[in-house]
Amino acid sequence: MKWLIASDLHGSASCCEKLLAAYRREQADKLLLLGDLLYHGPRNDLPEGYAPKQVISLLNAEKAHIFCVRGNCEAEVDQMVLEFPVLAEYCLLEAEGHLIFATHGHHYNLQSPPLLKPGDVLLHGHTHIPAKDSSAGFWYLNPGSVSLPKEATPKSYMTLENGVFRWKILEDGKEYDSLSL
Numbered sequence: 001m002k003w004l005i006a007s008d009l010h011g012s013a014s015c016c017e018k019l020l021a022a023y024r025r026e027q028a029d030k031l032l033l034l035g036d037l038l039y040h041g042p043r044n045d046l047p048e049g050y051a052p053k054q055v056i057s058l059l060n061a062e063k064a065h066i067f068c069v070r071g072n073c074e075a076e077v078d079q080m081v082l083e084f085p086v087l088a089e090y091c092l093l094e095a096e097g098h099l100i101f102a103t104h105g106h107h108y109n110l111q112s113p114p115l116l117k118p119g120d121v122l123l124h125g126h127t128h129i130p131a132k133d134s135s136a137g138f139w140y141l142n143p144g145s146v147s148l149p150k151e152a153t154p155k156s157y158m159t160l161e162n163g164v165f166r167w168k169i170l171e172d173g174k175e176y177d178s179l180s181l
Helices: 013-026 052-060 076-081
Strands: 002-006 030-033 066-068 090-095 098-103 121-124 131-133 139-142 156-161 164-169 175-180
Touching: 002 013, 013 052, 013 156
Parallel strands: 002 030, 030 066, 098 121, 121 139
Antiparallel strands: 002 156, 090 098, 131 139, 156 164, 164 175
16 A cells, blocks of 8 residues: 655645645655645645635545645544544554554754653654654654745655655655665
């Protein structure tokens, strides 16, 4: 199974369209969204193409393929308009015998990690900065942001297939980093 993993859309319809184009280009089976889908939040500027109602329509059209965790900008009202679950704090995946703990990053993160074994993965967004780090005794991975990247990083997403994570640029799908579990 091939997953496309993305975070921090923040209501950008233009970035959502590019993300869904990447999903089709990648021929992924499932789309894992790591939260902050509709709203930009008080600490962020408005992203390009800010149109949450359009993002709702775009994502609902793909509801059968989406798994999602709750970001710090999600509210219960979002669940009223989105036709797939968006309020889970985390979800668990498995790849090549490794546990993947997928969350947004505002509750579980490197400062407050879940219980993980060496080789397991803490996967989260929230920081808007792509990351690959094993210094905590487990892997910490972050796909970055598809709409509001920080620290001069590109708008990005990642894929997971056959135990290999690949970080890719949103615009063209060019791979710029990878990790094999």
